[in-house]
Amino acid sequence: MFETSKKNKLESGLIVGIFIVVITLIVYYICHALRLGTMSIVIALIFSIGSAWASYYYSDKIVLSVNKARPATKEENQKLVNILDALMVTSGLPNKPRLYVVDDAQPNAFATGRNPQNAVICVTTALLDKLDYYELEGVIAHEMSHIKNYDIRLSCVVSVMVGFIVMLSDLFSRALFWGGVKDRDSDSKANGILMLIGLIFLILAPIFGSLMQLALSRKREFLADSTAVEFTRNPDGLISALQKLENDPNELETANSATANMYIVNPFKKNGKKKTTNIWSTHPSTADRIEALRNLKY
Numbered sequence: 001m002f003e004t005s006k007k008n009k010l011e012s013g014l015i016v017g018i019f020i021v022v023i024t025l026i027v028y029y030i031c032h033a034l035r036l037g038t039m040s041i042v043i044a045l046i047f048s049i050g051s052a053w054a055s056y057y058y059s060d061k062i063v064l065s066v067n068k069a070r071p072a073t074k075e076e077n078q079k080l081v082n083i084l085d086a087l088m089v090t091s092g093l094p095n096k097p098r099l100y101v102v103d104d105a106q107p108n109a110f111a112t113g114r115n116p117q118n119a120v121i122c123v124t125t126a127l128l129d130k131l132d133y134y135e136l137e138g139v140i141a142h143e144m145s146h147i148k149n150y151d152i153r154l155s156c157v158v159s160v161m162v163g164f165i166v167m168l169s170d171l172f173s174r175a176l177f178w179g180g181v182k183d184r185d186s187d188s189k190a191n192g193i194l195m196l197i198g199l200i201f202l203i204l205a206p207i208f209g210s211l212m213q214l215a216l217s218r219k220r221e222f223l224a225d226s227t228a229v230e231f232t233r234n235p236d237g238l239i240s241a242l243q244k245l246e247n248d249p250n251e252l253e254t255a256n257s258a259t260a261n262m263y264i265v266n267p268f269k270k271n272g273k274k275k276t277t278n279i280w281s282t283h284p285s286t287a288d289r290i291e292a293l294r295n296l297k298y
């Protein structure tokens with residue numbers, strides 16, 4: 001567990017570093033194309049560092065806002081509060097996560113925050129209505145596993161940063177193809193190389209960012225499932241919950257591609273069914289997760 005947390009912290013730092021480099025090159029390319037001269041690299045660095053800082057410290061607020069989440073209350077969500085209180089003992093988390101609720105017909109849940117001290121667990125109203133006590137316990141334990149393993153920092157930062165890169169790339173790709181870039185200055189070879197790299201990143205960054213996001217999400221779901229069973233000692237509860245979530249036909253109205261990897265199951269449906277698992281899938285198949293849970297020995 002300690003090695004996993006340490007690895008996730010290092011990966012988070014690496015991703016933030018990559019993000020700063022990518023955004024610097026993209027913004028430098030844009031500024032240089034607009035013929036802002038030597039100020040281009042200064043503007044690019046300020047913009048990239050500022051956006052990385054905001055993404056890191058405000059990623060949880062951004063995600064909660066995008067998903068239209070509201071704070072849970074003890075009066076309305078007594079069962080949820082009781083389950084969290086009980087799991088705090090077995091999970092060993094230093095701080096109790098804040099609870100949020102999304103009004104939606106699809107049962108689903110996610111955890112977010114930059115560390116266990118600033119963690120949030122968010123569930124849909126359908127999850128509270130459709131799952132029994134032990135199924136809900138399995139889902140909450142799964143999300144607490146993501147918190148303890150520092151998966152939340154990694155997934156939240158990646159989600160916000162990838163979403164930002166996609167938005168920035170899309171915005172200026174449109175500007176590039178509509179207006180074009182007319183370079184009337186005799187730029188140095190170094191500037192020309194930087195502009196070329198920036199253009200490459202502008203085009204390819206959304207693809208690589210999405211692939212990174214998907215790979216990180218898939219490999220951590222199995223670990224969170226097994227850790228959840230360590231907390232509850234009841235694999236049947238989580239297995240039953242996953243089956244219900246997989247078979248539910250409702251769409252998650254607030255779902256979007258930037259945050260889909262954060263949910264316990266893929267929130268997107270196609271003709272009332274979960275999309276087939278492939279290289280672009282945010283999660284391993286539910287069947288594989290259930291099989292892994294059944295093979296656990298306790």
